[in-house]
Amino acid sequence: MSSLIQTLPKAELHIHIEGSLEPEMMFTLAQRNGIELPYASVAEIQAAYQFENLQSFLDLYYAGAQVLQTEQDFYDLTWAYLQKCAAQTVRHTEIFFDPQTHTDRGLPFEIVCNGITAALQAGREQLNVSSHLILCFLRHLSADDAMATLEQALPYQDRIIGVGLDSSELGHPPSKFQAVFDRARAEGFLTVAHAGEEGPPEYIWEALKLLKVSRIDHGVRCVEDPALVDYLGEHQIPLTVCPLSNVKLCVFDTMADHNLKTLLDQGLCVTVNSDDPAYFGGYLNENFEAIQTALALTDADLTQLAQNSFRAAFLSAADQQRLAIG
Numbered sequence: 001m002s003s004l005i006q007t008l009p010k011a012e013l014h015i016h017i018e019g020s021l022e023p024e025m026m027f028t029l030a031q032r033n034g035i036e037l038p039y040a041s042v043a044e045i046q047a048a049y050q051f052e053n054l055q056s057f058l059d060l061y062y063a064g065a066q067v068l069q070t071e072q073d074f075y076d077l078t079w080a081y082l083q084k085c086a087a088q089t090v091r092h093t094e095i096f097f098d099p100q101t102h103t104d105r106g107l108p109f110e111i112v113c114n115g116i117t118a119a120l121q122a123g124r125e126q127l128n129v130s131s132h133l134i135l136c137f138l139r140h141l142s143a144d145d146a147m148a149t150l151e152q153a154l155p156y157q158d159r160i161i162g163v164g165l166d167s168s169e170l171g172h173p174p175s176k177f178q179a180v181f182d183r184a185r186a187e188g189f190l191t192v193a194h195a196g197e198e199g200p201p202e203y204i205w206e207a208l209k210l211l212k213v214s215r216i217d218h219g220v221r222c223v224e225d226p227a228l229v230d231y232l233g234e235h236q237i238p239l240t241v242c243p244l245s246n247v248k249l250c251v252f253d254t255m256a257d258h259n260l261k262t263l264l265d266q267g268l269c270v271t272v273n274s275d276d277p278a279y280f281g282g283y284l285n286e287n288f289e290a291i292q293t294a295l296a297l298t299d300a301d302l303t304q305l306a307q308n309s310f311r312a313a314f315l316s317a318a319d320q321q322r323l324a325i326g
């Protein structure tokens with residue numbers, strides 16, 4: 001791995017904590033909780049990770065998350081990810097969690113939130129990794145379900161900085177969640193949304209105009225609308241791009257086809273992220289490595305991407321400076 005990638009201080013802004021569940025931990029937790037997995041070995045799990053699109057991934061991702069049962073499980077999951085951050089010079093991370101994946105199978109919101117946030121606190125104290133937590137609504141479920149989840153989160157607002165929107169994009173436009181996001185902003189949450197991963201540029205416009213998001217997660221289909229590219233550049237709306245995810249989910253055929261470098265050269269505030277590192281073959285530095293090789297990124301490009309990650313983070317200017325210097 002290039003030493004610049006290894007040593008550059010970086011922020012990660014698009015990581016689903018349930019997507020950092022490595023096959024080994026899936027086995028350990030299944031055993032600990034007396035859950036039977038449909039796989040006989042770690043190798044069998046890895047062999048199953050061949051995806052044709054977002055939905056084929058989500059089916060396995062939601063199935064895998066069933067092994068998470070206790071506060072300790074959520075702590076262990078989050079702690080393992082934070083140790084990766086420390087090892088990869090990720091100084092700040094803004095992690096997503098999907099409470100509905102867990103509350104819909106009977107786990108209390110509190111168990112999920114307490115386990116994750118206890119690990120985040122330990123990460124600040126013991127690993128020097130700064131962090132924020134973002135609650136994502138599952139867009140394949142109803143707006144009423146999302147509103148009820150938002151209400152469950154209100155007592156935890158001191159530990160949750162914002163809300164986002166993930167899961168199956170096609171057929172579930174941002175407009176479906178306008179009232180939920182209106183309420184979330186009124187309650188003081190910051191907002192982000194997945195848009196333009198598989199969905200059309202119109203979904204990115206809706207996320208910006210109707211949900212009033214601060215960042216777009218993925219956003220790579222913006223290139224199909226030149227006026228949208230201009231808008232994203234002019235307003236410096238960050239895109240949290242996830243290269244290995246995009247290739248694994250067939251958004252691009254190969255890494256050489258990825259449009260990240262084009263977007264960066266057009267002056268957009270592009271950032272690099274891992275999305276679901278246990279499923280897509282790498283954490284943040286492996287994503288940097290893959291694009292450096294396939295897209296011939298220069299050291300100046302890599303430095304710009306790392307700088308963008310701090311600019312796009314939900315941090316004060318002073319904290320951005322402090323953490324970026326590392």
Ligand code: HPA
Nearest residue numbers: 016166167168194275276
């Ligand atoms: O890349 C993603 N897109 C939508 N939902 C998700 N949930 C986990 N990862 C993703």
Ligand SMILES: [Zn+2]
Nearest residue numbers: 166194217275
């Ligand atoms: Zn994502």
